[in-house]
Amino acid sequence: MASNLIKDTTREEREQIVRDSLDYNVGCESESTGIDYDLYIEGKKELSELAAEYKANYRRAFPEQRSDDFSCTQGLDE
Numbered sequence: 001m002a003s004n005l006i007k008d009t010t011r012e013e014r015e016q017i018v019r020d021s022l023d024y025n026v027g028c029e030s031e032s033t034g035i036d037y038d039l040y041i042e043g044k045k046e047l048s049e050l051a052a053e054y055k056a057n058y059r060r061a062f063p064e065q066r067s068d069d070f071s072c073t074q075g076l077d078e
Helices: 011-022 047-061
Strands: none
Touching: none
16 A cells, blocks of 8 residues: 655645545545544644544543543554
């Protein structure tokens, strides 16, 4: 698999990565996840940063959840 890092992709490639992976409409924050993928597309934040922020917000909102129960963003930390 090719790198999806900002430094290794063009804006158009990042847009396509998000569209293909998430069926995401560019320019709209994802209502299902609350993650603003436009920050990745614009080259401001890596996918792993967005995943980490989401994970931190989730843990604040649901502190009773065990960390090993959380898996929806696993694999994005690469």
